[in-house]
Structures are given as structure tokens and as C-alpha cells.
Amino acid sequence: MSSMRSVCFLVFCAGLTLVSAANPLSAVEIVGHRGASFDAPENTLSSVNLAWERNADAVEIDIYLTSDGRIVAFHDKTTKRIGGRNKDVAKQTLAELQTLDVGAWKNAQYRNERIPTLPQILKTIPAGKRLFIEIKCGPEVLPQLKADLQASGKAADQTALIGFDYDTMRKAKQLMPGLKAYWVFKVKQNKVTRRWEHNADYYIRKAKAANLDGLDVGYNGFLTADFIQKSEAAGLPVFVWTINDVKDAKKLVEMGITGITTDRPGLMMETLKQAE
Template identity: 30%
Template sequence: MPKLINFAHRGAAGHRPENTMASFTYALELGATGIETDVQMTKDGHLVLIHDETLKRTAGTPEWVKDLTLDEIRTRDAGAWYHEDFKGEKIPTLEELLELTQGTDTVVNLELKNGAVLYPEIERKLIETVRKYKMSEQVVISSFNHYSLFECKKIAPEIRTGILYGEGLYEPWAYAKTVKADALHAFHMAVRPEFVSAAAAAGIVYHPFTVNDKELMSKMIEAGVAGIITDYPDRLNELLNAERK
């Protein structure tokens, strides 16, 4: 049976300021075998890792990512909102995360934030960057914008994709085939053992989000999911280690 992927959601977001290098590196220290992050694009076409379209929540300024150059965005503080110990943390670039994980077994889940703001050519730019680092086999691209995912598959059929969705999608494994996706990144309430089995029979795997409770993690493991996205990779690591004993 393949080893379940322990995806650290925005890094170790339960312990460090989300989507920072401090969060990513700590996630790996805690036993994460995958890192999930969010990709947006600056005014001058650089890919940066931040969840929201604006900097208000995590950098204390109402500016939009799309309106700032990379040089401007790198002057903003992405750590102080979480705790003063992390004051000075920067909003990272995609390249920084790929450099951290290149040459390792870490699976990198890149969520394209291409909904509220439709970034032109973001799919092509992301794929070019992944290919530059020769990490196509190490990456999974996910998005709530399934048009974007279909475009990614057209450009790079070798890179895995995962559709993000909430509850109520009928036979999502069948739908995934229509957009040529490889995985279902479902809200955890939309995951049932019989769904996981049906998806597996169709060659589709489940990576549910965002699972922080240990009891719920155990249910997901029992259901047969291939990966779990969590803010607490240490909790999931403890469960997986206990199962191996």
C-alpha cells in the first residue's frame, strides 16, 4: 500500500505564520511528506505564495497582490501578525519553495488562486517554473478553478492535478475524468469510504482538507485516502508512526 502523504497546509500553519519559509521548513521538521501552498501573481508577473488576494490579513496592509511588484511585496512583513517572534518573515516566491524541496521526496501541492482575480497566463508561468526545477513528478497542482486545472493538463499532461471542492459533487471521480484530474482535494465532510473506493477503482485518489483533529484523521486513514492536508503535520505524523508499530 502506498505511503499516505502528510500534506502540511500552508506549511505548519498551526505552529508558524502560514505560507512563509519558517512555516515550510518547520513542517518538514515535524514529519510532513508534502507541502501545500497557495500561488498568486504580482503586478510584474512573479509567482508568490500567499493565500489571500490582498495582504490585509497576513501582512497588515489592504494592498492587492496583483497591484504590487515583487520588490514591493518583499518589503511587507508576513510574520508579525502571527507573533512578534516571526517579525520580518517575507512572502516567499515559488522558486524559494521549489529550491527547498528539490531533490527530496516531498510532494509539493501548488494551489492556483485563480478565481477572485484571474491572473493572465498563471498556468503557463507556474508550469514553466516547475519544469525549470525538473520537479514535474514531484508536484500536484490544485484549484477551485477547474478551467485552470484543465488548462494545466493541456500544457503539461505529465503534472498531476487535483480538483478542490466542497460537499455535494455527484460522483466526483467521474467528473475528475472530464477535466483530466488525478486527485480529489475534497473538503473532509465530502469524503466517505465508499467514495474513496469508487474513486480508486477509477484511478483517482483523495487528498481531503483541512483535517486537524486526530480522530478525524484516523477516519480519513481508515477510509483509504492517499493523503491528508493538515495545519498540524506533527499530529498526523504521530498517528502514522503509531500505525506502523
């Protein structure tokens, strides 16, 4: 390589470094919480599609297994809050669940919105985007989940599994080793001693023992730059939920967060990535 070419190459690389340093927000994954749930009814096709329309990097949904073995997108254990029927999701058939209106509570324009199945939502994932699937029930859902994902034809990097129940996440990773799996948790603080329930090493050690791929943490004072750095060093990227304040989001980006889950993906994309 000639000296002139070498100089040009070094200038080009330096330019890339400067762009990267000037716009670190571009690397952060913006995840629509239950879709674009600030504006549309959570966990519905309308909410999911609105998040895609607003260019979210990813969408998060919650899933349960119905009494007849189908997987649906729903957050609560029962359909009382959304749907008006005080009965466990797991004790209803898909047909029973789809008699419920899960949109009108949010806005009249969403009247007669129905609970979607996982296959319906998987079809919406655009190229280059991914779906975070939070398992709200137990390991009984895993065989059908694997079947639905295989039947969808989506690439492995277009879906990720998340959940609070450690044992379920461990089993999910064993059954579907090709998928990313993240452990969700929020650390409690003792009101008297002000000590946190566990330290960073506890969560890192547990996640590594289950061969998980990252951590998904509820936002509070436990989540520090030190925690993020320790997790990253252990090969565990850190995601955070649920962030709707742009100031909080920017603070977390400065701390080194990998991904931000938000009810307002459009706002976050516009504000954090407007320089792209």
C-alpha cells in the first residue's frame, strides 16, 4: 500500500471512529413494549404493527398457552383487566378468548380488537427486525413455542425469548439453543437497610449457569454503569424496562445499555436516533 493510500485509509478509519463516538445512540436497540402500547392496546396486532410503522428495532410481547394448546399474546394471568372476564387465560380456549374485545378499553377506534395468536404476530416481523417473546406461563408452553417458531420460517435472529422464571428460561435455552434467551428481573431494595436483594455477581452467575445470553432489568437504582460493565464483561448484554422518559433513556445509553424497552418506541426512535 502506498504512503498516500495509507494516510487516506487512516483518515477514513478515524472518521468512522468519530461518527461512532458522536452518535452512540445508534447502537442501542429500541424495543416496543407490548407493541406501541402508549397509543394502541397492548399485545394486539394494532399495537405491534404501529411499533413497526414507527420503525422500532424490535417489539416485545407476552405469551400464554391456552387450555387447547394455542399460544396467544396477553400479559395478565386473567382477562379481567382487559376483556372483562375474570378467568385465567390458561383455562380458556382460543375460541373463548377471541370472543373478548381487547381494544375498546384503550380507545374507541380499537373496538372489537381480538387477542392475537403468536403465529399471527410472527408474520408481522419485518426484515432486519426482531420479536422479544416474554413467557408469562411456565415450561408447558415450550414445545408449542418451538413448533410455532419453526413453522413461522423466521430466522433465528428475528426472535428472542425472555422471562422472569429462571427455571423456565433455563429449559427454554436447552430446548431452543439457537435462540437468544434473556433473564428478566427487577431487584428489590430493603426499605430499612437500603440494601439490594442480590448483587450483580448473583445475576451474572445464575445467567451463565443456565447458558443464557443476557439480562433484562427493571429500571431502578440497582441498575448502574458498574453493573452493566460487569455483565458485558461476562458476555451478558443488558436490556432495561420500561423507559418512557427520554432523559432516562439518554442516561442509560451513557451507562452502556444495550437495549431499551419502551411504551413509546416512536418517540425514542425519533429522539435518540434522529442523527442517523
